[in-house]
Amino acid sequence: MEEDLQVLDAIFVPTFRCKCSSCDTTSLTAVAGHEAFVKSPSELCPVQCRREAPTDTAPPTAARDSVTRWNQAHLLAAADGHPIPSHPSARQGRIGRSIDRQMLSLARRPVSAAVPAGNLLGIHLFQCPRPNQNGQDTVGIVAKLSECIASRGGNIHSVDVFVPDDKHVFYSRSEFTYNPKLWPRDELHKDFLNLSHCFGAQRSTVRVPDLDPKYKISVLASKQDHCLFDLLYRWQEGRLPVDISCVISNHDRPEDNHVQRFLQRHGIPYHYLPTTSGNKREQEILELIEGTDFVVLARYMQILSESFLKSYGKDIINIHHGLLPSFKGGHPSRQAFNAGVKLIGATSHFVTTELDAGPIIEQMVERVSHRDTLQSFVVKSENLEKQCLAEAIKSYCELRVLPYELKKTVVF
Structure with a gap:
């Protein structure tokens, strides 16, 4: 206590x-x-x-x-x-x-237990099919996960499990502490890899935040910079476990702009790539984001092509200033205002070839009324966008997000 x-x-x-x-x-x-x-x-x-x-x-x-x-x-x-x-x-x-x-x-979200002195926190994300070769449910998955950790002197602090009633699939996320002297990082990786082979896992990812490098990301933004600057501020405060390799924008910002000054002070490159309807500069963007773990669209108002998504081949997280699936496309705040809605929202989702239809990671809402103006709609919407995008990035980096079916996610 x-x-x-x-x-x-x-x-x-x-x-x-x-x-x-x-x-x-x-x-x-x-x-x-x-x-x-x-x-x-x-x-x-x-x-x-x-x-x-x-x-x-x-x-x-x-x-x-x-x-x-x-x-x-x-x-x-x-x-x-x-x-x-x-x-x-x-x-x-x-x-x-x-x-x-x-x-x-x-x-x-519950707070993880304290890590004892000399120990490290590990996170394991797991997805595997339930039926075995005989068509019956595989049993003992949680027991095997626990045994893998306990056999190395580790201690489980939390386990989240999701098993859909109508799908033969198993999802879990575990947080555990362990002594790195008794369980070196390479052996830890090998043990969980053997476990994934045992159950034919579609995904088995383990991270040790204090040992593993932070996620390397690039941020794409257009003219509006409230989401961009919020991410930069949270990164500076150490509240996002990422390293920002560069910021790319199709909007030019003067040297004395607050975003430019921030980036220069922290040594983060800023690339201005103006776009036209016939040239989205996608090849240049691909070269700049090469080597990143994922990309964040902080109000980047350009549609990425299918060839771009295939060439990059990794996750891209977008923030939509509306409560999807309603009010897709441009000016969702004006659409919501004209529709007289009583709740406005923001949606963070993965980017797919279908516009604003990727699997949703995070959504936030706020109540509005007939007394609100279009301007107050926009202000509330921007605040929601900043919080929603930051929460989605944090959940992704903490291994809380897994794909579920075609257009859904499991978020522990």
Whole structure:
């Protein structure tokens, strides 16, 4: 119980403003309750110089203890689905808002257990057919997965399983901790590979986030840059487990543009490739995205051809500013506004040859009313797009997404 409280207390922490004395950059830094706070009076500048920068301000001890007590009293109840009252500091601004936002993520997805010292977290995603050679269901899949981990001294923290009633297929996602000295990375890979051969798996992927390289991605964007800049900000804060190799756009941005300045500061190349109806510059794009693990379309308003998709051969994640399958194509916000809908949404999906019809990864909605204008529709829609796209990328990188049937996905 005490360990669980420490885990939750380390996750739900207030946010304070610090200023780097080297590059004079003001940024936000999270200061944990009772452990990380006492380690060092300084924080690493997350914006420019990456040097140790003393914080301008620190939370008073009383305020920090108040947040810690509140965390311990209420956050375990949140995991059971009970409503969470706002911390008293919510009326005082940033601290309360930061805590409330992070609690919402707890309600959406359970937090993995703490990793013991000296151990690493592993994630395994598995898909295999259920019937064996005799046409009967294969039994003991979960037992074999557990045995594979336990035989190497590992400890399973969570297992999600999905077995459709009308389909002979098995899906699972496991999180486990293990000692890398007892189970080296190459042997871990070999053990799960043997397991996949045993069951004839269509997919068996294992990742160790602290050992394996981050996913390498390229981002394509057009004129609107709210999704692009949101991704860049989340990447800078370490909230997306990816490395951005380049940004490609068919819209030219001046050198003093905020996106350009950000990319230059972090050494991320920006490629301006103007397109026409007869030349989509797809061959040049293919050369630029070569070697990436997947591609993100952050409001890239060009249709990618079937030959492009086949040549790339990997996943492409798109954000559609509408609640698919309704309002496909251009100007979905205006379509929704004219239709008088009461819910607007955003959809993140895989790109296929059929326009805006790929398997859906994530959807988010927000209520609107007759009092909303087209402008307020667009503002709400853009906020949903940013959150929806980021959540889809995060789910993909955490091995939570599997194809299901032709146009569906399993998202653990």
